Amino acid sequence: MQIATTLVTPPSRLRTAAFIAIGVCLAALLAALALVLAGIAADAARPFSPRVADGLIPEGASVPATEEHLPALARLDADLRQALRDAAEAAAAEGVTLDVTSGWRSAAFQQWLLDNAVETYGNAEVARQFVATPDESRHVTGQSVDIGSLDAQVWLRTHGTTWGLCQVYANEPWHFERAASPGGACPEMLADASATRG
Known part of the structure; x- marks a missing residue:
């Protein structure tokens, strides 16, 4: 009488390739998401620069x-x-x-x-x-x-x-x-930008 040495049959090569491909795709998606999130964080942290x-x-x-x-x-x-x-x-x-x-x-x-x-x-x-x-x-x-x-x-x-x-x-x-009607007189100048307008 012969005893079976394997209880589970190994997956076929096609199934193995499919699992590897899915794993690679998931890893690529996670890496792309991390890059997008890092870019958003960098934009938020970047100081304002006028355009x-x-x-x-x-x-x-x-x-x-x-x-x-x-x-x-x-x-x-x-x-x-x-x-x-x-x-x-x-x-x-x-x-x-x-x-x-x-x-x-x-x-x-x-x-x-x-x-x-x-x-x-x-x-x-x-x-x-x-x-x-x-x-x-x-x-x-x-x-x-x-x-x-x-x-x-x-x-x-x-x-x-x-x-x-x-x-x-x-x-x-x-x-x-x-600050005046066309042809009119200009108002008295303010001392500077901090002055209160009347």
């Missing part, structure tokens, strides 16, 4: 006021954008280019600027003289624009009231808003 979509015009650069394809200009208040367009046309007739260094900004971009100012000046009180909070900034609402060149700033201070464009802060000769 053109946030209203960035690269530092040291400026664009003509007519470059309305950029979010910094395209997202300006419609009345301000039209006033700026009209003023740019009149300035060009006198040989002056109204070059814009900043216009509309996202709230995240404005907060980033404020955080950098706090780091630069050492405290929030001094930083607020130059950079408003996102809740108070007229850049975030598209109601202000910064003009780059000194010639353009002087030209706009001299002629801007024709379109209601006014320098608003005494310490920021580049910052203009549509």
